[in-house]
Amino acid sequence: MNRLALAAALLGTAAAPLAAETHRVEAAQGAAALQEALILAKPGDVIEMGEGRFTLTDGLSLDVDGVTLRGMGMDRTVLDFTGQQGAGEGLLVTSDNVTLRDFAVENPRGDGIKSKGADMIVYSGIRVEWTGGPKETNGAYGIYPVESTGVLVVNSRVSGASDAGIYVGQSRDITVRENIVTFNVAGIEIENSRNALVTSNIANRNTGGLLVFDLPGLPVMGGGNVILRDNVVKDNDTPNFAPKGNIVASVRRGTGVLVMANDGVLIEANAFENNPTAHVMVVAYTQPFDDARYNPHARNVIVGRNAFGRGGDDPQIDGKEMLLAAFGGALPPVLWDGLSESPDTALKIVPGVTGWSLGLSRVGQSLAEARPGPLTLTPTELYTFPAVGAPAALEARLK
Template sequence: MRRLVGATVAIHLIAALTLTLSGCGAEPSSGRDLSAFDSDYQQVLMEALLDAKPGDVIEVPAGRFLIERSLDLRASGVTIRGAGMNQSILSFARQRQGAEGLLVSGADDFTLEHLAIEDTKGDAVKITDGTNIIVRNVRVEWTNGPDTKNGAYGIYPVQVTNVLVENSVAIGASDAGIYVGQSDQIVVRDNRAAYNVAGIEIENSNNADVYRNIATNNTGGILVFNMPNLPRPGAHTRVFDNDVFANNTPNFGHPGTPVASVRAGSGVVVNSNDHVEIFGNRFQNNQTANVIISSLYSANFSDESATPDFDPYPEAIHIHGNHYEGGGNSPDGDELKQLRVALFGETGRLPDVLFDGYVDRAKFVNGAQPDALRICVTDAEVLNADAPNGYASPRVEGEAHACELPPLSPVKLPLG
């Protein structure tokens, strides 16, 4: 007897008689007991997504549901709404097909709210190529905790315009819990990101406000990155009023990925990005450094790796008015460990801001970096690690960063 899992009623009946959940090659990697999870609802949800029309609200009832294939939405104007992030749970622990849990592509005016997506093989929610995107009160989680086998991204809008991610929770992603990439007009607020490699990451994006979030127990708390070879470079991100503490989880990312080079114990990391303002945050006990400013040159990079138009230097970075407590006492990486002891003694700690030291001399005017491109730090000491010279002359820099930059404009989203 052939076994077939299909859509129409008749064939679905046949499937129900013969389908067994075992033997599909999936290895449940869930911290949950799945025995009480429902397997029938997935067909209902898949059909609702296929039939969705602008204005539709797809209600996901309270309950625990197994989903074995990627869900896929293409229609604009749709809301997917659960009964709460701990009430409506979609578990992908037995997923046997698909690179993400939910893929939303080419759909504008999309809202995802009040539900949980757990244990996807790859990314949990990928939203691509849309305008006016809201994710709120959503929990994405890999329930067995930090593990290299976990999927890469939790909440993952990419190439979207006007995106709001709020009141959501991301736990256990092997890359970034909340990741906004190649997008414009972004607000990420009031979220909690824990036990991910990167808690929150803004990459190759423009005009992002990241505020009132809690980032803790990640490898790195909040990242603002630029990567080469992509359609757009990013700039203009404000990171403010966040609680960024104890992001000391050993890096469990996949070697080769951009976050795999993030040092455990990183609070906020700016990598090769420009026009970043970091202020009013509360940093605590991030053991490498509370803030790291770096270039892709000190990560996975070679001269063959980027098209010539890529600018790897972090510029116009403004750090002010943050509260720092602890941190820098147990940096990740041999050269930083040695550097800490050499400069600050056995019980000393690295300054709150760590700068790898890469500066673009081609942009110098009269032998100095133009003011508008400087890295300005008015609330903490800065350690220049002198990475360009193999960490030969690391030094605490005061005057070099004693400057201010004009404040960046707030992001205003046309969203409700």
């Protein structure tokens, strides 16, 4: 037993809680020392990881509230999971009020960092990377908070995820800001979640840049109130490398933003460039489902003012040649399936936004029955949208 464990065994009988402490673990001390420090941490403690590479064969986990796990920088402290033999993710967090910052996770066999039921969590300055580039055998999610209230992911980088680089699922009150996501199937995905602000991120060279999904059959559904604002969504042209069966395997190469189902999504002030299928796609859930609680329509989706550059010129869509010819060599920026639950909640666009519609008339209809044509919505300047995002307390933790 090492010194830390001994100290804890001795102190375990103390009645009063100890003052928060900083415990430093050097890479040379190895994985067991790091895992022990995570287990023995007391609420409020800081676990500081030294510079260098920690070599891990098993997943790490943290289950103590209020702990900060900190490295010396996303390029200086690396948790290397290349030789991982067990566990479904690199690091698993299951406690509240945790801050993760300034370290990297490389080549986890499953997900990178998963936080489940971990309210009020901050990921700051984290890098998750599969260093061999995009491959189907890479893990699914890089940064993966799920079933949590209060999530802030900031200043982080994810590359190579075979599902989503940053995936926030079944959560609420979320900010994903100033991250760079490259060479993932989905750059950033907000799924079955509410009150999410996705802003000032760069999504580059993914299959699809920013995805907002609501799926049936899950404990938490009814996703919505999501704002995508001030993001750069560029060159998302990597062929889809997700294992089939996963919903993102259906994302077309060259998608900028994809909204599937959901109630309330605002897309404004983003810069789109060279997304060859569509800069923005708004569709209903397409697969059969048996869940009375679920609404497959995309409702109250607003495409505000965005900078739309070149795009839609090499769409991964059947009948591409015909479509390109019909639209003069490139499809307009917004692709809508034409489905709405009611005229009130149908897709809204501001003046100047152009697009095209598949002209479908019912949810689940085959694309073979599509009647493509230009978007004929009446633009509106007027829209309101609630303020959304992570609680201010999470932003305050960054100071």
